[in-house]
Amino acid sequence: MKQTSSTRAVWTAVSAAVLCLAAPLTVSPTASASASAPAEAPSLNWTRCEGSGLDPRQRCASVEVPMDYSDPGGRKIDVVVSRIPGEKPSARRGALLLIPGGPGGSSLNDPSGKGQKLPQEVRDSYDLIGFAPRGLAPSTSVSCGLEHGDLALSKLRPWPAADGSVTGNMATARRMADACARNGGELIRHISTVDEARDIDRIRAALGERRLSAWGVSYGTYVGAVYSQLFPQRTDRVVLDSNDDPDPVRVSRGWLAAYETGVEDTFPEFARWASAPGNPDRVAATAAEVRPLFLRLAARLDRAPIPWPGANPEELNGNVLRQAMLDSFYTPSRFPALAKLMLAARSGTVPPAPAAQPDAVLQNVTAVSAATICNDVAWPRSAAAYLDDVAVSRREHPLTAGMPRNAMVCAAWPYPPEQAPVRIASRGPSGILLVQNAHDVATPLSGARKLREAFGARAVMVTVDSTGHGAYLANGNACGDRAVSRFLATGERPDRDVRCPKGPSRRGSYV
Template identity: 80%
Template sequence: MRTRAAWTAVSAAVLGLAAPLSMSAPASAAPPAPVSSLHWTRCADTGLDPRQECASVKVPMDYAHPGGRKIDVVISRIPSEKPAVRRGALLLIPGGPGGSSLDDPSGKGQKLPQSVRDAYDLIGFAPRGLAPSTSVNCGLDHGDLAVSKLRPWPAPDGSIGQNMVTARRMAAACVRNGGELIRHISTVDEARDIDRIRAALGERGLSAWGVSYGTYVGAVYSQLFPHRTDRIVLDSNDDPDPTRVSRGWLAAYETGVEDSFPEFAKWASTPGNPDRVAASAAEVRPLFLRLAAHLDRAPIPWPGANPEELDGNVLRQTMLDSLFSPSRFPALARLIRAARHGTVPPAPTAPSDAAQQNVTAVAATTICNDVAWPKPAAEYRRGVARSREEHPLTAGMPRNAMVCAAWPYPPEHAPVWITAQGPSNILLVQNERDVATPLSGAMKLRDALGTRAVMVTVDSTGHGSYLANGNACGDDTVSHFLATGERPDRDIRCAV
């Protein structure tokens, strides 16, 4: 484990200053071994760390009727690698909605430094609705499984009539095929499930590392169960605005793309880059906009893709997906280069329809159940028109009508207001340029948490910060907090 002096030296070297430390839940003697009610068995998936084991936790389907029907939430574990210094359990909260961390103890959990793997059992889970937990399926048409349907793009002329038709069709399929569980999948339900997981593990308190949507889950859990939390890391943070919730996250792509696209433009115009698309960064944006408009008018057939043609909106969706990480920049550049010559690369591989059905159902139901969405098409038309004018790269998608515009069920839970009430045990880590969870939204969570949190901002591009960028200052700050409970006593910025 890095010593305190060495950790401070790293921060000073990268930041140009020494970051004073304060104590938050300091390390102490190992607590007694927890008394767990779980029956651990070998996990069903292949290719996992042989130490990983799985169990199932029974939770109420409807917390308003806790004595009623129970559903299963499947969890996983790799125990502490040094039981003598074990502190507790570190829950890996997945993004999404629709993401799972069930395999993460074997995956990204093994990237954690030894000091953290010694201190914690690493815990993953498949949130309610997501297989192998009790699962849901909307039985959507194959075409409606395309990402561009869940995040809907307006027609080339900006009209949204077809988007409203799609929303009604998808909502009706979920009602018809989803069963009773689709009404009980929400962030509040997931937070309550997490506390049932904590109890089943026999832990008095739970540490967590939540990423993307998992930051909102972690914030809601910390608000509802503040004294059940130990050390909480929230990575790539969602705006917690309770009046908008996921509506605000969709709208945030406007800002996220504007923050991140210049990095792609610089990369895509670098001399010597085999995927170079322009001679200068200034040329890349107008080139992209012209190409998208051309493909709106003259799509290129793309056998094997979903949909099976490359139109302007598929190019825009590829751009959005590619800005999640600089490692994806080549895929966008190659698509641009091919499309300019009237061709397409091989169709991207996609998960099976069955897997997509399950993930899409959980994503849609969570988003629609968390907050009430407007029903009148006129409100979406106005938002799309403004968005297209102000943010042409995203062409109105972030203000458009998704399935929730036709969702028939009102939210069962009021959105949770995130406040500064509770223990000061939260560390936020955030990239400066993030297409999905932009810094401006992360600052809203930072402000809401007040003195409960300290924020580490990393000069990097992409979605996911901790252990994702190779930034020693950011990574060491988070690792040191998880291992020792010590945080910087003020917000810090980690340079390249």
């Protein structure tokens, strides 16, 4: 079977170890920031960024931050930042920080990438700032030195066995946690959302900015929210894009559990597409047939996996198909890859082995992702604590087969959280705009509403009747894009929550 670009896209995602969870968000004051150019901090030495395909205007520098904020005079680490200056000095408002998703994502190249999709008036007004969060190269980096097989996304975000057992998952958790403790060094204990928020404030100070605007996506919305709680007078205009429930008790455990809802919200959209007449990748005659077909294929692959030389793991089993479903639901442009894989599985074939990122990259990303999730909140330690939850999840949500409530590396993590999770509160400066797709596999609308509730009058939410993870300038629509662009450029927010119907340019209706 020929591997198309859409197939490669899904399997690149399958091989990447980043948990594209997504989280809740950030806050900003109403007071205007200085329009004057920032004072250049002497610690920032802007030089050419490494890498290809970057905007020639983008420059990089290192900001020195404490490894352990409880010992600010102790060891220091570097956080690498990037910048493309605002394009119209007379219109300059300040700096717009692009906060990446993950955990384990980087926005270092985003000023050259998605930052250039911003409308001209936004690029005129702001320096676009990216960064590689602590632990992630080229910042001071970490690695767990995991076995190659444990670099598969299905090990970091593990699926129960076909019979619902979590015994193998607990063994994997112990093996991975032991490797992180053995090889991760002292830094791996100090990688968390709170640490990243504190690093952001060091970045702000190094840039010479009194306040910071931000566009956080997915997990970056949680980073932004925590930053706004810890440094409420340091935020300006904040956009939180693809938001999750900020529950301070569960944190990332809740984000994983949200896949149950996210898949149920998104599968009908896939089913309509996958059954449409004229679709070259059509898998069924009607939308109602797609779900049972998928479940039958996954169950058959549980019983009889198809060998897949060169893949990781080297077989197409039921959980690999389920993982491909999750990854394809992040954007409708990946729907064809899932349909092609379903058709191949039905015929007993597989596409060529997916191209994986280099192991060194996966080692780094996996270590940062695991450390952040496990250091943010304590996880249950016993198999019994997961087994009951997995059984309920498998029964109520067969598409996700128990994965969202399963044991991951955090079940054996050797380090307790250094601080309690931050509670997002309704007291504080406003200036926060949430934008959220109605059908989002990773950060479902139900979780975004919880964040909106937590912020109270500090925030307004624009809900877009679109499908995909990432709304603004991505999988949303023109109505939502206009609302966000207007806010960034002028500070004008809707005076209440808005819903943008389907379509590229219809006006939002108040809800």
